[in-house]
Amino acid sequence: MINIVPTTPFEGQKPGTSGLRKKVPVFAQTHYAENFIQSIFDSLEGFAGQTLVVGGDGRYYNREVIQKVIKMAAANGFGKVMVGQGGILSTPAASNVIRKYKAFGGIILSASHNPGGPNEDFGIKYNIGNGGPAPEKITNAVYARSQVIDIYKISDVEDVDLDSIGTLDIAGMAVEVIDPVADYADLMESLFDFDAIRAMIAGGTRVVVDSMGAVTGPYAREILEKRLGAPEGSVRNATPLPDFGGHHPDPNLVHAKELYDDVMSPDGPDFGAASDGDGDRNMIVGKGMFVTPSDSLAIIAANATVAPGYAKGITGIARSMPTSGAADRVAEKMGIGMYETPTGWKFFGNLLDAGMATVCGEESFGTGSDHVREKDGLWAVLFWLNILAARKQGVAEIVKEHWAEYGRNYYSRHDYEEVDSDAANGLMQHLRDSLISLPGQSFYDLTIEAADDFAYRDPIDESISENQGIRILFEGGSRVVFRLSGTGTAGATLRVYVERYEPDADKHGIDTQEALADLIAAADHFGEIKARTGRDAPSVIT
Numbered sequence: 001m002i003n004i005v006p007t008t009p010f011e012g013q014k015p016g017t018s019g020l021r022k023k024v025p026v027f028a029q030t031h032y033a034e035n036f037i038q039s040i041f042d043s044l045e046g047f048a049g050q051t052l053v054v055g056g057d058g059r060y061y062n063r064e065v066i067q068k069v070i071k072m073a074a075a076n077g078f079g080k081v082m083v084g085q086g087g088i089l090s091t092p093a094a095s096n097v098i099r100k101y102k103a104f105g106g107i108i109l110s111a112s113h114n115p116g117g118p119n120e121d122f123g124i125k126y127n128i129g130n131g132g133p134a135p136e137k138i139t140n141a142v143y144a145r146s147q148v149i150d151i152y153k154i155s156d157v158e159d160v161d162l163d164s165i166g167t168l169d170i171a172g173m174a175v176e177v178i179d180p181v182a183d184y185a186d187l188m189e190s191l192f193d194f195d196a197i198r199a200m201i202a203g204g205t206r207v208v209v210d211s212m213g214a215v216t217g218p219y220a221r222e223i224l225e226k227r228l229g230a231p232e233g234s235v236r237n238a239t240p241l242p243d244f245g246g247h248h249p250d251p252n253l254v255h256a257k258e259l260y261d262d263v264m265s266p267d268g269p270d271f272g273a274a275s276d277g278d279g280d281r282n283m284i285v286g287k288g289m290f291v292t293p294s295d296s297l298a299i300i301a302a303n304a305t306v307a308p309g310y311a312k313g314i315t316g317i318a319r320s321m322p323t324s325g326a327a328d329r330v331a332e333k334m335g336i337g338m339y340e341t342p343t344g345w346k347f348f349g350n351l352l353d354a355g356m357a358t359v360c361g362e363e364s365f366g367t368g369s370d371h372v373r374e375k376d377g378l379w380a381v382l383f384w385l386n387i388l389a390a391r392k393q394g395v396a397e398i399v400k401e402h403w404a405e406y407g408r409n410y411y412s413r414h415d416y417e418e419v420d421s422d423a424a425n426g427l428m429q430h431l432r433d434s435l436i437s438l439p440g441q442s443f444y445d446l447t448i449e450a451a452d453d454f455a456y457r458d459p460i461d462e463s464i465s466e467n468q469g470i471r472i473l474f475e476g477g478s479r480v481v482f483r484l485s486g487t488g489t490a491g492a493t494l495r496v497y498v499e500r501y502e503p504d505a506d507k508h509g510i511d512t513q514e515a516l517a518d519l520i521a522a523a524d525h526f527g528e529i530k531a532r533t534g535r536d537a538p539s540v541i542t
């Protein structure tokens with residue numbers, strides 16, 4: 001039986017950079033999740049009888065919402081739901097399942113790196129048939145619908161057993177519970193030289209992966225420990241837990257510090273990696289060398305042909321605007337396309353579908369390619385292992401040789417988390433108001449050449465996205481970018497991105513914060529960060 005439930009709109013169901021993210025108590029309000037799910041269905045056309053993929057990062061409230069999605073999909077006329085066993089699907093694995101089984105789309109339950117638990121964060125995002133995040137045209141429609149919604153449809157059936165693999169029927173719709181790992185692991189094996197990586201590991205290279213109590217544990221164990229022969233225990237914090245074991249599953253120098261310190265210790269592992277809550281981001285560390293995500297993108301692109309899946313070469317590179325220009329130099333040398341998009345993976349989808357870009361990356365520890373339509377943490381880890389195995393060199397050597405060839409982009413992001421929203425908006429508005437007067441102004445040796453508010457026109461569908469970050473470009477190519485996060489759930493998070501290009505190899509050994517000190521001071525001077533936020537220092541520096 002289908003229940004048609006009367007409801008009234010909730011304020012603020014506006015998807016951000018990556019879906020709708022709110023605290024669990026907000027999502028747990030009567031009708032809240034249902035309203036948003038129905039708003040997604042109401043914004044789509046032509047899914048009758050088609051397949052919907054559902055899965056999440058295993059965080060608190062994951063199973064409850066999966067049951068709602070299944071029952072609502074049945075009531076709304078989907079023909080089938082494919083769901084990961086235990087409700088688990090990493091974001092890249094979900095993207096792969098959507099593509100492989102030609103599903104109509106998918107609903108992924110995750111708040112990524114945000115902490116999980118009864119009072120922490122939850123999230124819902126919709127991915128389209130190409131496996132990628134819904135474009136703004138759809139997310140805007142979902143939001144508009146959520147503001148006028150008056151009913152939702154849900155089948156009145158028992159909860160589905162999510163733990164047994166197999167197919168069952170609920171209210172005339174098929175539900176297939178699938179192995180969440182197998183398809184993804186097979187895809188990785190088809191892209192990378194597993195024999196070479198296995199031989200390298202057997203030869204004594206010590207590799208560790210920290211899954212941070214989040215979704216990549218089962219994937220990393222299957223691939224690294226089972227298929228590549230790394231000793232048991234190489235994958236740490238490998239069981240996905242509803243509260244991530246209290247971890248903040250953000251793979252950066254602050255939250256993955258234990259792993260970082262271990263790799264840096266004299267007899268620690270040779271290579272370490274960490275991933276985020278939903279498995280789409282990664283941190284790469286080698287002995288004596290932390291690889292910035294922007295450099296990781298550039299180095300993967302420059303060495304892409306060592307991996308069998310990319311042996312024919314890459315057609316182009318895309319990066320988000322705040323990501324450093326390191327990849328631009330690689331694209332230039334290779335004579336391939338280079339695209340600069342707003343922050344968020346949804347902006348890469350059209351470029352990947354059109355074959356204009358093969359690899360994409362964001363400074364926020366996200367890298368990926370046209371193998372799926374999401375960023376992919378383990379993919380990046382395997383790409384690095386493939387490069388190490390092929391070049392028979394360590395991470396530090398590879399990075400230093402890359403800088404010597406292309407120059408080094410010193411780069412850092414300073415986050416000011418949970419600042420007062422009015423103060424953050426005021427800071428951005430002040431910068432916006434100053435755009436015309438900024439060029440020509442100086443701060444010590446730095447002179448502003450140009451300043452703008454980044455806008456993007458998609459080359460395929462010609463959609464325009466405005467207000468994507470304030471850029472202050474200095475003479476000589478250094479820059480500072482300001483933008484507000486679109487993934488937080490409390491107050492506002494100000495992100496300040498600082499970059500300087502240094503061609504001279506003799507100057508590649510400077511500490512990053514030191515190399516950027518004058519630009520960091522200039523960011524405070526022009527952005528009035530301390531005065532407006534009341535903060536003396538960033539909460540997180542990456």
Ligand code: VG1
Pocket residue numbers: 017018111112113276280281320343344345362363364366484485486487488495
């Ligand atoms: C952040 C990152 C962005 C990333 C997004 C989603 O967005 O900066 O690069 O695509 O998170 O990633 P924002 O708006 O907070 O800066 V994830 O792994 O949280 O889904």
Ligand code: CO
Pocket residue numbers: 091112113276277278279280281
């Ligand atoms: Co993520």
